[in-house]
Amino acid sequence: MQALARQQLLDYLQQLKVERRVSAHTLTNYQRDLKHLALFCDDRQCEDWSTLSSADILKHIAERHRAGLSSKSLQRELSAIRGLFLFLMKTGQVDNNPAQHVKAPKQARKLPKTLDVDQVCALLDAGANSVLEVRDVAMFELFYSSGLRLSELSSLDLADVDMHDRQLMVLSGKGGKSRLLPVGKKAVQALQKWLKVRPSVDDNERALFTSAKGKRLGNRSIQLRLKQWCIKKGIPESVHPHMLRHSFATHLLESSRDLRAVQELLGHENISTTQIYTHLDFQHLAEVYDQAHPRAKKTK
Template sequence: MSPKAEAQLADFLEQLSSQKRASAHTVSNYRRDLNQLRGYCQHKNLQDWHELQNHDLRSHIALRHRNGLSSKSLQRELSATRSFYNYLLKNGLVTLNPAQHVKAPKQARKLPNTLDVDQINGLLDAATDSVLEIRDLCMFELFYSSGLRLSELAGLDLTELDIRDQSLRVVNGKGGKSRILPIGKKAIAALEKWLPYRQTVAQPDEPAVFVSKQGKRLGQRSIQLRLDLWCKKKGIPEHIHPHMLRHSFASHLLESSQDLRAVQELLGHSNIGTTQIYTHLDFNHLAAVYDKAHPRAKKKSL
């Protein structure tokens, strides 16, 4: 593509980071997705972004789909393309957005894996025998107590905890949104046990709630590995990842309260449609109870 077109793409990615304050992960995804689009334009000998038409973009998405790209990834690529062309439109560099009415192929919605209450109790009621396990159990209690994302727990600072009020503040959740969450009594007890130990290992200028043996913030990958280690040591056969605790939080809360809007707020979902997937989990539970309990639902053995 022309040097002018290359510069426009670079400018968009720069303002995405500096002005829109998008995360490094988001910027990296946009760069990768738009580089795919740029490659398609070069293959078609298109020199400038205004030359790309609606039918070109449909061909590009169709080719990506035939090459095995998932619906979710295609939706993300189209989202990146729409954002980029909205930027070009705003700056008078193009006259239309070719991605405006292009949709990715639909994909069957996959239900998230969750743990039942007995499995949660087996995971969280296990005894600790070291300072690191006291820290780990506190992390897992917070995951399930407040429905945190992995990135939110790893990024949690002491200033965002209010033990007296039994709450925490997520300052920079998904989409840069903040929210205040309650902390359950089990998680409060775990925090009160961990925080005195934290003072002895954390470096003086480290704000993180959860720190490593070196006194620095514990990273997301380290948290995943500690959960794996905890499950193996405690003899838990299921493969449990941090997001399963968030999914379990949502499913159990919805099952008990039937308040979809409240669960949406607690999870920090922008769209209630994202939260509604947990209603399918709740229905599956109710259907299983029905099949076992209703006298006219039981299948006769032959």
């Protein structure tokens, strides 16, 4: 493609970063997705974005589908392409959006795996035998207590947690959004134990969860610690941090029936994202209905 077209792409990515403040993860994905579109254009000797038609976009998506991309990944690629052309239209550089009506092939929505309450209790009550395990229990309790994403937990600083009021502030949520979350009694107790033994190698380190060397614990390290914890404590289920978030949402919805509250706690922008947990809870709802509805009770 021409130098102008590549500069337009860079301008769009810069707009995503500066004006829309998308996460670094989203920016990297969009950059990769649009790079594939640029390669598609190079193969067909398209000189600029305005020469692309809806048929071209459809062909590109079909090729990516044959390459093995999932429906979810294709939907994200289309979102990136639509966003690029919307930016070019607003800046008067193209006349239409050829990706506007192109759709990705549908894929069955997978329900997230969760733990039941007994499994969560077994995981969290297994007992800590070292300083690092005290830290690990505090991390796992906080995942389940507040429904945090992995990146949100690893980004927490000491100042983000208010032990007195039993709450924490997520400053680096998805999309750069912040939210205030409650912290449960068990999680507060676990955090208090951890803060008593937290390594103070570097007094300038603000991270809540640190390594033995006093440095902020990264996402991958947290994932590995949870995996090792389950192996060591004889927990057969393959547990990952997001499973604790899913379990938090499911158990809270089972007890409260308040979908909007769960949406706020999880930090979901759209309630449709939260509604997946209603599918997980349907069997429980059916049981309640059978027991409570006067015209549904089974005769003895």
